[in-house]
Amino acid sequence: MQNKSFKRKKVAQPNVKTLADAILAGNFTALSKGITLCESKKVEDRKLANELIKICLPHSGNSIRIGITGVPGVGKSTFIESFGIYLIEKQHKKVAVLAVDPSSKRSRGSILGDKTRMNELSVHPKAFIRPSPSSGSLGGVTHHSRESIILCEAAGFDTIIVETVGVGQSEIEVKEMTDFFLLLMLAGAGDELQGIKRGIMEMADGMLINKADGENLLNAKRAKREYQNALHLFPAAESGSSPKVEICSALQAFHLEKAWSLIENYLNITQQNGYFEKQRQGQLKAWFNKSIQEQVNVRLFGNTAVKEKISLLEQQVEQRNISPTEAAEQVFEEFLRTLPR
């Protein structure tokens, strides 16, 4: 074991070390490469990714992680563009956006590429935008966004925005990897129309009514009062900071400072009462559990021989030539057989 692990390090370390150094120096290309490495499902890549995360971890954590959700059409992309520029120019932040790829099937966002989607922010030297391939059941948030966050932080970004497509599971995922969960809303669309489930409102650390401009401004103000009243009926937030509602217009860059104040107030309270750190520790634990599951998926179900055995046995099971439990045992035996001895 010692030998094997030594050999692996001898081969892999140099490249990963170079990549890590470049990421720590703030190199965007290296950061992109690192994220791609972490997203890979190949066993070899996973090993390199682990080395990379290991090096970057001590340089991470020094940021605010903001999750953003809202139904399609609420203006998430425009808000992130507008708010990102505000954070860089007025709050002197360095902003990384882990965005959902709008070309994916599940998202109903712009069909244009991501670069045109966040026009100004995407070319800003203090912003990094990473569209994640919207693959699998999580509807846009890839399994490795947690690792992407670490890498962005190691590269010097102090504000990480994680966007969800707003379909069930992805919101829970994003909530579980961010410090502050922001729900974007529209005025006058009605809760049902917006697909807002009570569960999502309960998850939010703050709510923002977007498109508060022109004739819609009055509606937005009324909606703010209504949602604020509704939030009072909810059980007290575990964070100790009761969720607030603000209005803004991303398009007109109106009230973006209110959006920021929502987040700033929350941070002040939760960093003082210890919830901020407690939540991050809990998130690390959840990440660990997910990583164990990932190990199983990659090492066991990613194994070609195992995959072939499964599809073969599936037919046998359907034809009742073998019991499902016995077949499952054979799958595991096949896996053990493929291990180097």
Next chain:
Amino acid sequence: MQNKSFKRKKVAQPNVKTLADAILAGNFTALSKGITLCESKKVEDRKLANELIKICLPHSGNSIRIGITGVPGVGKSTFIESFGIYLIEKQHKKVAVLAVDPSSKRSRGSILGDKTRMNELSVHPKAFIRPSPSSGSLGGVTHHSRESIILCEAAGFDTIIVETVGVGQSEIEVKEMTDFFLLLMLAGAGDELQGIKRGIMEMADGMLINKADGENLLNAKRAKREYQNALHLFPAAESGSSPKVEICSALQAFHLEKAWSLIENYLNITQQNGYFEKQRQGQLKAWFNKSIQEQVNVRLFGNTAVKEKISLLEQQVEQRNISPTEAAEQVFEEFLRTLPR
């Protein structure tokens, strides 16, 4: 490998063979023992259970598997008691009931033991009642109810009733292991009061309004019409047999033949159009997938060394001494280390 597998069989086979023979001869005690074996999570027991299922599988399948759900208070136990007796006495069936243990936390059923719960049926020589420990996330239906069904069929039971506690996941589980899914309802309680989600109604192959007696009879008749109309709005059933609604009173043994006709009509249609067999094949495949997951849970996460490693690493992860992904890799390495070489 050959040797090991041979050795295992040499030790285990005789006992399992004896047990299987007794089950096939219809011995109730052996059947109970067999089910207990299948419910065990110990690796040794799992091996024996697999042998047992392997022997019994060719003798299984020759039954009707009926899933029954409904909210607490709808009278599931009384219905199963009453309907079970009807099936035995009027339809000459042999009935096995895989019931939920009413003493469990999640069930709000009788706090009396299962034996007093189904008074007459539990002592009937043509009935077998097995209360399952209501453990874990499935809310009463144990993971191995599929295997219990096989054993009951091998023991000669031609009607298998699987009862759910009516909490989300367990209904899906039961639907996935039965031929006919019966939803028990009450008249006049209102859909919301009964906790009936649209999804559950869509899962039902038939609905039965219980407690149609005394002053409640008229209500029940009206409810029957209403539910039947509601069912017309649903998309056509995949089974080719559109769900019907009947009324009955389990307490007064009234209209139990209507309950039976619901099931009989469904069977006639689905056995002719091939859906019955198609569904059973799909269920075998689903069982196979669950069994593979079970293998992982038992062999990997059931391993003591692995469990200890996980709890040790969890602390390290929370203290940020190790990255969650790297820790997960170590969990898997620990598992590989424990394998006999």
